Amino acid sequence: MGEAIAFYFISACILGFAVLVISTRDTVHSVLFLVLDFLFVAALYVLLGAQFLAAIQILVYAGGIVVLYLFVVMLVNLKRSPEAHADPHRKTKLGFGLGAAVLAELALLAVRSSEMPVRPVVQAAAVPVTGNTEVVGWMLYTSYLIPFEIASMLLLVAMIGAIVLAKREL
Amino acid sequence: MVVITPTHYMLLSAALFIIGVIGVMVRRNIIIIFMSIELMLNAVNINLVAYSAQLQNAVGQVFAIFIIAVAAAEAAVGLGIILAFYRNKETINIDEMNLMRW
Numbered sequence: 001m002g003e004a005i006a007f008y009f010i011s012a013c014i015l016g017f018a019v020l021v022i023s024t025r026d027t028v029h030s031v032l033f034l035v036l037d038f039l040f041v042a043a044l045y046v047l048l049g050a051q052f053l054a055a056i057q058i059l060v061y062a063g064g065i066v067v068l069y070l071f072v073v074m075l076v077n078l079k080r081s082p083e084a085h086a087d088p089h090r091k092t093k094l095g096f097g098l099g100a101a102v103l104a105e106l107a108l109l110a111v112r113s114s115e116m117p118v119r120p121v122v123q124a125a126a127v128p129v130t131g132n133t134e135v136v137g138w139m140l141y142t143s144y145l146i147p148f149e150i151a152s153m154l155l156l157v158a159m160i161g162a163i164v165l166a167k168r169e170l
Numbered sequence: 171m172v173v174i175t176p177t178h179y180m181l182l183s184a185a186l187f188i189i190g191v192i193g194v195m196v197r198r199n200i201i202i203i204f205m206s207i208e209l210m211l212n213a214v215n216i217n218l219v220a221y222s223a224q225l226q227n228a229v230g231q232v233f234a235i236f237i238i239a240v241a242a243a244e245a246a247v248g249l250g251i252i253l254a255f256y257r258n259k260e261t262i263n264i265d266e267m268n269l270m271r272w
Binding site for chain 1 (some may be wrong): 244
């Protein structure tokens with residue numbers, strides 16, 4: 001029962017703040033609502049028993065990415081509202097309609113698939129340690145070592161790319 | 171007694187994803203559009219972690235970590251592009267970003 005209450009409370013907060021993120025006029029407020037949204041997603045990870053991922057979520061998203069967004073909001077001039085100039089060809093209502101249609105499809109899919117029994121899968125690797133962080137770390141450095149290294153390469157390339165893009169002249 | 175099944179998490183993740191999609195399609199401020207993309211990536215992560223918990227298998231969490239790494243890279247490069255564009259055209263309205271439109 002406690003889990004259900006926690007789940008519904010956290011879900012309501014996640015969806016509510018997500019709606020606020022995309023509907024607020026002020027971009028800075030939008031970024032701050034995004035922080036709250038990420039924190040509640042981290043709470044959901046704790047509820048699911050993924051404590052390591054919750055810590056990563058708070059460190060990387062709420063701590064790193066959001067600061068990046070705030071810097072960009074600070075650097076660009078938002079005095080002239082970006083919403084002022086409207087493209088006459090833009091079809092906002094169509095966007096809402098398509099979003100509702102896809103949501104209905106996904107919900108139907110989720111409800112239908114829940115009627116099928118879930119087959120337990122065999123463990124991908126023999127994990128000799130217990131505890132969430134140990135399990136994830138073990139998998140990252142054994143079965144998923146090459147993707148892990150590629151991810152670090154990707155971050156390096158992204159860092160260099162961001163510096164090159166943001167520099168005035170090389 | 172209410173039991174929270176993966177279906178609940180799937181519905182939450184679908185709703186969060188669609189909020190992100192609507193944000194991308196409706197807003198014209200490109201910073202808000204980038205934040206909507208982050209919301210969508212978070213929705214995918216919720217799905218992965220929910221099934222990781224259901225199947226007692228940590229692979230979902232490993233993939234979620236990779237998605238977070240890709241999201242960080244995407245945010246860095248995307249915001250660099252926004253800054254470079256703003257320096258040239260003095261706007262962050264995507265309706266005015268039509269340099270490559272035919």
